[in-house]
Amino acid sequence: MSLKPKEARYDVWDGSGLGVRVSVKGRKSWVMIYRFDGKSRYLTLGVYPALSVARAHEAHRKARTELEQGCDPGTKAVQERREERHAPTVAMLAAEYLEKWVKKRNRSAPEIERILNKDVLPKWGHRKARDITRREVIALLDGVAERGPIMANQTLAVVRKMFNFGADRAILETSPCVRVKAPGPLKQRERVLNEEEIQALWNGLDKAAMAPGTRLALKLQLATAQRKGEVAFMRWDQIDWNAATWTIPGEAAKNGKVHCVPLSGLAIDLLKQALELAAGSVWVFPSPRQGGVVPVGGTAVDHALRRALPVLGLSDVVPHDLRRTAASHMTGLGVPRLVVSKILNHAERGVTAVYDRHSYDPEKRDALEKWARKLRTFLMADNVIRLRA
Secondary structure, three states: OOOOOOOOOEEEEOOOOEEEEEOOOOOEEEEEEEEEOOEEEEEEEEEEOOOOHHHHHHHHHHHHHHHHOOOOHHHHHHHHHHHHHHOOEHHHHHHHHHHHHHHHHOOOHHHHHHHHHHHHHHHHOOOEHHHOOHHHHHHHHHHHHOOOHHHHHHHHHHHHHHHHHHHHOOOOOOOOOOOOOOOOOOOOOOOOOOHHHHHHHHHHHOOOOOOHHHHHHHHHHHHHOOOHHHHHOOEHHHEEOOOOEEEEOHHHOOOOOOEEEEOOHHHHHHHHHHHHHHOOOOEOOEOOOOOOOOEOOHHHHHHHHHHHHHHHOOOOOOHHHHHHHHHHHHHHOOOOHHHHHHHHOOOOOOHHHHHOOOOOHHHHHHHHHHHHHHHHHHHHOOOOOOOOO
């Protein structure tokens, strides 16, 4: 477009109501003049060259169509600009997602918030949530995958759930995560500790540089076969000392259902040690850095075990492996898989799940006591050779 600036602003029209306004500094804006309700009106369509000649003519045709339908394109444009200014950013979406969904339903809220603060909000926080594209999601995940593919998978899970939440609440039309594949391998871990490794872990934890409560949390996870998060967020009001049970409330359980865990003698011994350390906290394993106000948290347990592996003489062990180890050894002791599944609180499907209302508490207690006796055998056996780093 060869129009040059002059001493004063001026307009050039094409005869159909579409024109170009040229400022004294040379800025060129596409404009439209029209009549609505008997009054002459003026509408700015966009700035050249961001709005090309072809797109300007298309915008003009669209505005003329709206006029023919009895709509004022100027009023609509003002409304659209207002909506654009007030459209939620990714930071606003994240805050609403955390407050209205995650913190009320997900025990992993601190980890989810950490992922958002580390990799998502620094890059997208100021952007409109509805403007994020699938290609941008893939690019974000590629960057995270350079540090670790599993972390990239976890980031995708968090981002996907956040954008699905936004779509459900009409913050955006559709999620940009549709058809985005996990960047990391999805192979399931199969790590199960053998007798020697169990002894190395248990005895080595007492020498490892970690908080005493964290040591007990890891041992209790191995003794009860429960999830790391459920152990880390255990509260004293969930423990019934007389009945020797731990009741995990539905909001703290992964499948959303109340879960009763019979406590073996070994588990009770560990809890008594934790009680002495808790110093009146409502949490069984309070964070030593927060004065007992918050629990130690699953991420802290992960980090503590990873740092301790050289001292333990072990490699490639994560807290969830302790749950799998307990389950595998129980089936090796002849415990039926159904009972082990009940101990693990796995979600059940099908007709049987609907009609089978037996609690299996006696069977679970028998299995966990059997596992505790076997554990003690591992730990007390004189002929077990300790692993060394």
